[in-house]
Amino acid sequence: MSSPNWPAVTAEVVRHLQALLRLDTTNPPGNETLAAEYLAGVLRAEGLDPLVLESAPGRGNLVVRLAGSGQAPPLLLFSHTDVVPAEASAWAHPPFAGEVHDGCVWGRGAADMKDTVAEQLMVMLLLKRQGVALKRDVIFAATADEEIGGPAGYGVAWLARHHADLLRAEFALSEVGGYNMDFAGRPVYLIQVAEKGTCWLKARVRGRPGHGSMPHQDNAVVHLARGLRRLAVEGLPYHLTNPAAGFLEAASRAAGASPMGRLLHSLKSPVEAERAFQVELKDNDLQPFLYALLHNTATPTGLAAGYKTNVIPAVAEATLDGRILPGFTTDSFLAELRGLLGAQFEFEVALEAPPLQITHDTPLFKLMADSLRAHDPQAAAVLPYMMSAATDAKYLAPLGVPTYGFAPMKLPPGMKLMEMFHAHDERAPIEGLGWGLQVLYDVVTRYCS
Numbered sequence: 001m002s003s004p005n006w007p008a009v010t011a012e013v014v015r016h017l018q019a020l021l022r023l024d025t026t027n028p029p030g031n032e033t034l035a036a037e038y039l040a041g042v043l044r045a046e047g048l049d050p051l052v053l054e055s056a057p058g059r060g061n062l063v064v065r066l067a068g069s070g071q072a073p074p075l076l077l078f079s080h081t082d083v084v085p086a087e088a089s090a091w092a093h094p095p096f097a098g099e100v101h102d103g104c105v106w107g108r109g110a111a112d113m114k115d116t117v118a119e120q121l122m123v124m125l126l127l128k129r130q131g132v133a134l135k136r137d138v139i140f141a142a143t144a145d146e147e148i149g150g151p152a153g154y155g156v157a158w159l160a161r162h163h164a165d166l167l168r169a170e171f172a173l174s175e176v177g178g179y180n181m182d183f184a185g186r187p188v189y190l191i192q193v194a195e196k197g198t199c200w201l202k203a204r205v206r207g208r209p210g211h212g213s214m215p216h217q218d219n220a221v222v223h224l225a226r227g228l229r230r231l232a233v234e235g236l237p238y239h240l241t242n243p244a245a246g247f248l249e250a251a252s253r254a255a256g257a258s259p260m261g262r263l264l265h266s267l268k269s270p271v272e273a274e275r276a277f278q279v280e281l282k283d284n285d286l287q288p289f290l291y292a293l294l295h296n297t298a299t300p301t302g303l304a305a306g307y308k309t310n311v312i313p314a315v316a317e318a319t320l321d322g323r324i325l326p327g328f329t330t331d332s333f334l335a336e337l338r339g340l341l342g343a344q345f346e347f348e349v350a351l352e353a354p355p356l357q358i359t360h361d362t363p364l365f366k367l368m369a370d371s372l373r374a375h376d377p378q379a380a381a382v383l384p385y386m387m388s389a390a391t392d393a394k395y396l397a398p399l400g401v402p403t404y405g406f407a408p409m410k411l412p413p414g415m416k417l418m419e420m421f422h423a424h425d426e427r428a429p430i431e432g433l434g435w436g437l438q439v440l441y442d443v444v445t446r447y448c449s
């Protein structure tokens, strides 16, 4: 069997990406059925048998399967078709037109994550066209409602509740990983093996009400301000989890004897890490990423107190976006937060999701790493990493389906994938997309045939 004609296949994946970007699946309201029907049409035309499953009117999920011999359990590729809103006037090119400029396809979802939808679609088409003899089923799911979702969402959470059998697999591949980051002047590739849990909450503190003309020491607004200052200045304690240790180990090896290599190595010690975050890393681009890797975090994102200028209110509260490391629970996280803020704070949890981690000691991880290195000989390393935000992987984990973040993409120098997520001027480099498709096809064919 001859290998695919990659320039032609790249042009084809670009066309699919453009078509997907032109379908407005802004969530809310979503309207992901537009994307699901588009994908179903393409798949049907090539003899596959896709299902479009609506969890609510307009909230379509697409699932399609290429059957293997059953010698090995299935592999699931999944990606979400909804996007966050775009403020068109702030973009250099319109966000729902799928235009090509400067070697990139522009549009809301070009990085998060219609690029991957198009890549995964193309892998299915190629497996079918090339007549690849599969020893395991390959499943592709293009799903709704990742951006708002939650446990009662219309996408993966709904599929997992109502159609679990369609998704059961040994492993799943989805966002966020398989892309390059500049690291001490050389590209390293990241594969997601863990993600932090979520705990959104209100932190509330009470005091003594009174007249604003007579300040006293038991003012709820002042108590809250002091607490938030402690959160900003001291932060929550350092913790070295297994995924973080694995990352720092591999990253410091990759950076070698450079100052960055020594710095990364030093982050494995709590004392040295504290100094590094205050001094060497203070203004470094990597600081937020590395800090989140080593700490539970609680970021103040809202404030509420008071109703009249001359009244000291009885209550003040802050909205906190809490993110929890593997190994922690909501309770142990809240205990840590109470330790910092003080016993007078009350917490009201609004949303929680547990952290996830899977081992990188698997043949599939090795295959992904080998394939990235083979396709980019410049790569300094492939690093297992923990993402600070959450994905739909958390709804598959309870079904026994662990997910690696692997949506390969090669970014040109200076382009940062995560900075384009939810931002203006989101775009996908065409060369990098074609490159990523080859990597993904390579991994899937080698793992499944």
Ligand SMILES: [Zn+2]
Residues within 6 Å of the ligand: 080, 112, 113, 146, 175
């Ligand atoms: Zn996403």
